[in-house]
Amino acid sequence: MFISKTSEHALRILTYMALNYETQLSARNLFEELQIPKRYLMRLLTDLSKSGFIKAARGRNGGYVFARSLDTIYFSEIIDSVEGLLTFEGCVLGSTVCPVDKPCAMHQIWEKPKQTFLETLKSTTLADLRNGKNIRLKYSIKQIHH
Amino acid sequence: MFISKTSEHALRILTYMALNYETQLSARNLFEELQIPKRYLMRLLTDLSKSGFIKAARGRNGGYVFARSLDTIYFSEIIDSVEGLLTFEGCVLGSTVCPVDKPCAMHQIWEKPKQTFLETLKSTTLADLRNGKNIRLKYSIKQIHH
């Protein structure tokens, strides 16, 4: 499963917004582009707003823009705010308390994929979606659903 | 979230069984060792049995042993049978249909952690838990919960 559906939504929202950094986008705009269930999308936007990633302009002609610089927003922080990072950082077998000095048979095997995953989350920001360091082409979620 | 709770259970069950390959283990034995909710554990054992990883001996003095050689059981197959692998292999943003020849902004960033994860699942077998290639010490889930 990897990440929760809600995290997927959040990442899509913020990715699209990052690629349109200069434009204020309303829930309506984002709905038309991303096709996330409308009311749920609206709630998520409010959540992301409360979390301080974006800021809302209320009332007519309202919408959302980023509240912080893109290069300060790490994927780890986004996922952390949506579903928490502890489930990723903790034991892959779900053990909440474990003497890591005495690793079980599973431990070593999962270390590499786990670290690679977390490293990427912790070292990549939304700005990296724009500056081309890590990307090839334009965001294309919408036209996927044809 | 990474993998489902049920996958965690399944991995713990099979890991423990792998480290006690020679011994037939009953649901009771496994419950005492792993402390997975008893009735759920029993159902999972039946599932793992149906999936062909283990085979059941019914009736008095019954229990479970592996149905196949440990070095043929890849972690990818275990997780696939429990929750499916498609959610891992597919798009990290949850898009079911995507023109991968035209990757979106997210694609490249997730490629490495995703591949590392899948590579490990697909290249590691339960036998690797025994032969020491990948492990350091003995399984120690139980004493974790003190």
Place this chain on the structure above:
DNA sequence: ATTAAATAATACCTGTAAGTATTAATTTAT
């Protein structure tokens, strides 16, 4: 001022994963 168009708050509903309960079937010890 009024209305329209947006976000915010809050409560509710739904689908699915996780867990429980009950009963049946199988095997072996006595």
Place this chain on the structure above:
DNA sequence: ATAAATTAATACTTACAGGTATTATTTAAT
């Protein structure tokens, strides 16, 4: 044969993530 100890099948319940609905609030165009 009977009873005990096990797995199997099936249906039910619970918890929580995901999604809806309703109403309130804010802002700007008219």
